[in-house]
Amino acid sequence: MTDLKSTRDAYGEVLIELGKDNEDIVVLDADLAVSTQTSKFAEKFPERFFDVGCAEQNLIGTAAGLAAGGKIPFASTYAIFATGRAWEQIRSVIAHDRLNVKIVASHAGLTNSPDGASHQSLEDIALMRVIPNMTVIVPADAIEAKKAINAVVEYYGPVYIRLNRVKTPVIFDHNYNFSIYKAVTLTEGEDLGIIATGSMVANALQAADLLKKREITARVINMHTIKPIDKEIILRAARETGAIVTVEEHSINGGLGSAVAEILTEEMPVPMRRVGVKDRFGQSGRYEELLKEYGLNAGHIAKVAEDLFNKKDGG
Numbered sequence: 583m584t585d586l587k588s589t590r591d592a593y594g595e596v597l598i599e600l601g602k603d604n605e606d607i608v609v610l611d612a613d614l615a616v617s618t619q620t621s622k623f624a625e626k627f628p629e630r631f632f633d634v635g636c637a638e639q640n641l642i643g644t645a646a647g648l649a650a651g652g653k654i655p656f657a658s659t660y661a662i663f664a665t666g667r668a669w670e671q672i673r674s675v676i677a678h679d680r681l682n683v684k685i686v687a688s689h690a691g692l693t694n695s696p697d698g699a700s701h702q703s704l705e706d707i708a709l710m711r712v713i714p715n716m717t718v719i720v721p722a723d724a725i726e727a728k729k730a731i732n733a734v735v736e737y738y739g740p741v742y743i744r745l746n747r748v749k750t751p752v753i754f755d756h757n758y759n760f761s762i763y764k765a766v767t768l769t770e771g772e773d774l775g776i777i778a779t780g781s782m783v784a785n786a787l788q789a790a791d792l793l794k795k796r797e798i799t800a801r802v803i804n805m806h807t808i809k810p811i812d813k814e815i816i817l818r819a820a821r822e823t824g825a826i827v828t829v830e831e832h833s834i835n836g837g838l839g840s841a842v843a844e845i846l847t848e849e850m851p852v853p854m855r856r857v858g859v860k861d862r863f864g865q866s867g868r869y870e871e872l873l874k875e876y877g878l879n880a881g882h883i884a885k886v887a888e889d890l891f892n893k894k895d896g897g
Contacts, residue, residue, distance in 0.1 A: 585751070585752040586749035586750060586751060586752065587723070587724035587749055587750070587752055588693075588724065588745075588746055588747060588748055588749045588750065589688075589721050589723065589724055589726075589727035589745040589746050589750070590617075590618060590619050590688040590689070590745045590746065590747060591619060591724065591749075592721075592724035592725070592727040592728045592731075593618070593619055593620075593658075593686055593688070593727055593728075593731060593745055594618075594619025594620065594621070594622040594623070595619075595622070595728070596727070596728040596731045596732065597609060597619075597620065597622065597623040597656065597731070598622055598623055598626050600731070600732070600735060601623055601626060601627050601630065602626075604654070604735065605630075606652065606653050606654050607630065607653070607654050607656065607735070608630045608631070608632065608648055608653045608654070608655050608656070609623045609624070609627075609630065609631050609632070609655070609656045609657075609658070610631075610632045610633075610634060610641055610644060610645050610648075610655055610656070610657045610658070611624075611631075611632075611633050611634070611641070611657075611658050611659060612633070612634055612635065612636060612637060612638050612640075612641045612658075612659040612663065613633060613634075613635050613636045614658070614659050614660060615631075615633060615658075617660070617688065617689065617747075618658040618659065618660075618686075618688045618689075619688070620656075620658050632644060638659055638663045638664060638667040638668040639667060639668045639670075639671050641657050641659060641664075641668060642657060642664075642668040642671040642672055642675065642676060642683070642685075643671055643675060645657040645676070645683045645685075646671075646675045646676050646679075646681050646683060649676075649681040649682045649683045650681060654682060654684070654735060655682075655683050655684065656684045656686055657683060657684070657685050657686070658685075658686045658687065658688065659687060659688075660687065660688060660689040660694065660701060660703070661687035661688065661689060661690035661691075661703035661706045661744060661745075662689075662700070662701055662702065662703035662706070663687075664685055664687040664706070664742075665687065665703065665705070665706040665709045665710055665742070666703075666705075666706075666709070669709055672685065672710075672713065672716075672740075673713050676740045677713045677714060677715045677716050677740050678714075678715070680715045680739050680740065681739075681740060682738050682739060682740070683740050683741075684731075684734050684735075684740075684741045684743065685740070685741065685742045685743070686731070686743045686745060687703075687706065687742065687743070687744060687745065688745040688746070688747060689701065689702075689703070689745075689746070689747045690703050690706060690720075690744045690745060690746055690780075690831070690832075691703065691704065691744075691746060691780070691781065691831035691832060692704070692831060692859075692864055692869065692872045692873065692876065692878075693746035693747040693748045693781065693831070693869060694747050695747075695748070695866070695867055695868060695869040695872050696866055696867075697866065698864060698865055698866040699863040699864045699865055702863075702864030704831075704832055704833045704859050704862075704863070704864060705832070705833055705836070706742075706744060706832070707720065707744065707808055707830070707832050707836065707837040707838065708832070708833065708835065708836025708837050708840070709836075710742040710809075711808055711809050711836065711837070711841065712836070715739060715740055716740050716741070716742060716809065717734075717737070717739065717740065717741045717742070717762065717807070717809060717810065718741075718742050718744070718807065718808040718809040719734070719741065719742070719743045719744070719762065719806060719807050719808070720743075720744045720779045720780040720805075720806060720807075720808060720838075721743070721744075721745070721780065721806055722753055722754075722778075722779070722780060722781070722783035722784070722804050722806060723750060723751065723752045723753045723754060723783070723784070724752055725752060725753075725754040725755065725756060725758055726753070726754055726758065726760060726804075726806060727743075727745060729754075729758060729759075729760035730743060730760055730762075730806065731743070732760075733760055733761070733762055734762075737762060744780060746780065746781050746831075748781075748869050750781045750784055751784040753768070753783060753784060753787070753804075760806070762807050762810075763807070763810060763812065764812055764815075765777075765803050765804060765805045765806065765807070765811075765812040765815045765816075766803065766804040766806070767801060767802070767803050767804075767815065768783070768787060768802045768803065768804055769787065769790050769800065769801060769802040770799070770801055771790065771798075771799035771800040771801035771802070771823065772799050772801070772822065772823060773793075773798045773799045773800065773823060773825075773891050774798070774800055774801070774823045774824070774825040774826065774827060774887055774890060774891050774894070775800070775801045775802075775803060775819035775820065775822075775823045775825070775826045775827070776789065776790060776800050776801065776802045776803070776826075776827045776828075776829060776883070776887060777803045777805050777816065777819070777826060777827070777828045777829070777838065777842055778802065778803070778804065778805065778828070778829040778830070778838075779804070779805045779806065779808065779829070779830050779838045780806075780830065780831055780832075781831050782829040782830055782831050782857075782878060782883075783802070783804045785829065785873075785878065785879060785880045785883055786802050786829050786880075786883060787802055788880035788883075789829075789880045789881075789883035789884040789887060790802050790884075791880075792880060792881065792884040793884050793887055793888060793891075796884075796888060798887070798888060798891050800887060801819055801822075801823055803815060803816075803819060805838060805842075808837070808838055808841055809841070811841050811842075811845070813845050813849075816842055816845050816846070817845065817846075817849060817850050820846055820850045820852045821850060824852055824853070824894055824895075825852055825853045825854070825890050825891060825894040826842060826846065826852060826853075826854045826855075827854070827855045827856075827857060827883070827886055827887045827890060828842050828843075828854070828855075828856050828857065828858070829857040829858070829878070829883055830857070830858045831858070831859075831878060832858055832859065833858060833859050833860075833861065834856040834857075834858035834859065834860055834861070835861060837858060838858075839856030839857075839858055840856075842854070843856070852894075853890055853893065853894045854890075855886050855887075855889075855890050857877060857878065857882070857883055857886055858878070859876050859878075860876075860877075862876070
């Protein structure tokens with residue numbers, strides 16, 4: 583994991599690739615095209631790009647109209663604005679009628695680190711996961727982001743894809759096969775399972791390396807799709823390791839941790855810990871410093887996992 587690239591950069595690149603082959607693809611933005619990287623599509627295909635201005639509800643409404651007319655609209659802005667200001671339109675217009683709109687939101691989590699709480703989204707997975715008919719995808723790296731965008735073009739229905747601003751480690755190679763319905767086991771382990779999503783997958787892998795030095799083997803799972811979630815891989819990890827840690831750059835309320843806990847509580851209760859933002863707003867700062875402040879760095883993940891391992895059998 584030496585190469586670094588943001589998932590928003592990958593989004594900008596793959597839009598151009600898809601736009602060349604599929605004239606039904608249209609792209610919309612809310613006055614943030616440079617930040618979301620949709621400006622690249624606008625330069626190549628100006629007749630299929632629509633900037634609606636600082637009007638996120640209009641962004642979603644216009645995308646809905648284009649989808650109703652047979653187009654495949656990709657609507658983009660910051661995650662906090664897409665899921666916050668336009669939530670009602672997403673719910674009542676797009677999801678209720680199962681329109682084929684792809685909401686690709688960037689600057690999620692703490693990755694918009696300099697801009698502080700007003701521009702950092704720690705609630706978006708929860709807001710999208712609760713909506714019926716909505717698929718929620720959080721790519722782990724730039725390659726998975728491209729694979730996911732390609733996959734949702736072929737998938738009919740509303741999708742929310744969460745992207746980051748900062749450059750994060752590239753985990754996969756170009757031969758990686760992405761499936762919306764199947765999570766990916768990245769490392770095998772018998773002592774506990776670490777289920778991570780998005781930018782935290784790389785940190786979970788680093789945490790597994792730290793645990794290995796302490797003679798604890800961790801099974802790391804990339805849960806790239808939060809809804810529909812891969813229940814089978816969660817239950818298998820719980821059954822075979824006996825303990826689960828979830829890791830997300832999102833509130834621990836309503837996100838990946840909650841989704842996994844719902845499954846385990848009903849079908850296979852095992853000791854579990856959720857690593858995420860603990861009911862707090864974000865703040866301005868350097869990204870790495872914020873990860874440390876909010877307990878999302880590899881060292882803290884490893885500590886939580888080690889503590890859980892020591893307690894899982896009553897130790």
